[in-house]
Amino acid sequence: MLNPFKEPLEPSFSLAERLAGLTSVSACYQCKKCSSGCPLTFAMDFPPDQVIRLALLGQDAAVLGCRTIWVCSGCETCTTRCPNQIDIAGVMDWLKEEAIFSGQASPQPGVTRFHQTFLDTVLMAGGRLSEPLLLGLYQWRRGGTLEKLKSGALMADLRMAWELARRRRLVPRLPHRLKGVEEIKAMFKKSHFYEKNEKPGTQEKP
Numbered sequence: 001m002l003n004p005f006k007e008p009l010e011p012s013f014s015l016a017e018r019l020a021g022l023t024s025v026s027a028c029y030q031c032k033k034c035s036s037g038c039p040l041t042f043a044m045d046f047p048p049d050q051v052i053r054l055a056l057l058g059q060d061a062a063v064l065g066c067r068t069i070w071v072c073s074g075c076e077t078c079t080t081r082c083p084n085q086i087d088i089a090g091v092m093d094w095l096k097e098e099a100i101f102s103g104q105a106s107p108q109p110g111v112t113r114f115h116q117t118f119l120d121t122v123l124m125a126g127g128r129l130s131e132p133l134l135l136g137l138y139q140w141r142r143g144g145t146l147e148k149l150k151s152g153a154l155m156a157d158l159r160m161a162w163e164l165a166r167r168r169r170l171v172p173r174l175p176h177r178l179k180g181v182e183e184i185k186a187m188f189k190k191s192h193f194y195e196k197n198e199k200p201g202t203q204e205k206p
């Protein structure tokens with residue numbers, strides 16, 4: 001991955017301009033309150049404040065190719081701590097979508113696939129998360145189902161799913177459809193990813 005701290009800076013401000021048009025991100029004064037509260041910095045390559053800074057400096061390749069945007073769980077701790085009310089969690093989500101849309105290879109392909117499968121599942125289930133659909137579709141997309149069947153790992157997964165369902169940690173049925181399902185579909189359609197692809201998941205990367 002490009003290291004913006006070692007390699008010459010070649011800014012491309014299109015991403016920075018679009019981001020600044022969507023959020024108050026340019027108000028960031030690098031106080032690092034977001035990063036000091038983030039529970040996942042140990043797994044990130046750049047802390048959240050640096051992602052914001054790199055985005056503002058037009059370092060598209062570094063930002064869209066970093067692990068941080070995929071490691072972010074969207075817990076919103078950073079957003080609630082920011083003294084400038086910058087929606088950092090929202091920025092991370094937006095950057096995920098930008099990375100997929102721009103065809104940027106993900107340094108966390110498993111997480112990227114899970115993210116896309118999660119969104120596809122919400123769309124397919126009419127606006128709500130369906131855990132059985134998510135688990136089944138994710139297993140299918142990550143491949144290796146036959147190998148897992150042969151090795152017994154699939155049975156172990158199914159036993160765990162059964163145990164989770166028994167303890168009411170997994171709901172083994174499709175959720176009720178929401179009344180505003182058409183609005184939800186319209187929201188998905190507005191996003192880059194679903195705008196470009198009529199069928200969900202067609203831009204998935206290995």
Ligand code: SF4
Pocket residue numbers: 027028029030031032033034035048049052081082083084085086088
């Ligand atoms: S908390 Fe807000 S102002 Fe401070 S570094 Fe993070 S984004 Fe910037």
Ligand code: SF4
Pocket residue numbers: 034037038039040041048071072073074075076077078079088089092
């Ligand atoms: S939303 Fe993401 S970046 Fe913000 S604190 Fe949570 S994990 Fe960290």
